[in-house]
Amino acid sequence: MAAKFNPVPFEALASWLVAKGFEPSVQNREVVYERANHHEAGLVVRVFTSCNTKGVAVRPRAKDAIRVCLVYRADGESHGVAKAKRINRCGTTEAIFSRIYSRMRALYAGANVMAKADRCGCGAPRWQDSGRCVRRCA
Numbered sequence: 534m535a536a537k538f539n540p541v542p543f544e545a546l547a548s549w550l551v552a553k554g555f556e557p558s559v560q561n562r563e564v565v566y567e568r569a570n571h572h573e574a575g576l577v578v579r580v581f582t583s584c585n586t587k588g589v590a591v592r593p594r595a596k597d598a599i600r601v602c603l604v605y606r607a608d609g610e611s612h613g614v615a616k617a618k619r620i621n622r623c624g625t626t627e628a629i630f631s632r633i634y635s636r637m638r639a640l641y642a643g644a645n646v647m648a649k650a651d652r653c654g655c656g657a658p659r660w661q662d663s664g665r666c667v668r669r670c671a
């Protein structure tokens with residue numbers, strides 16, 4: 534049986550993310566919460582709320598999952614580093630928050646590892662498995 538759709542009150546999500554140390558920004562009308570890694574500020578965990586600043590959905594139902602990813606930011610550009618599984622709006626709000634939390638913790642832990650990783654000549658970390666620069670310059 535599919536879990537019941539739960540729109541998740543935007544205010545509740547916003548204040549929960551702020552309590553976890555995240556700060557809001559707006560990207561293409563969508564409110565995105567960000568938290569920089571404490572070892573390396575260029576590594577940023579981002580949470581895409583799929584809502585605008587009024588709490589109104591900017592993506593249609595079924596595409597309105599909450600997305601969590603890790604980016605590397607340098608010279609005003611963001612480069613995708615890792616993506617977590619999307620968090621569908623189903624089940625209790627508590628259960629949804631708990632899924633967001635486990636995804637963001639995993640990405641934050643990944644950032645901790647990456648902060649100590651080998652560097653590319655450009656100064657950015659390299660992925661451990663492929664050895665490629667997260668900025669894709671080498």
Ligand SMILES: [Zn+2]
Nearest residue numbers: 653655666670
């Ligand atoms: Zn590089």
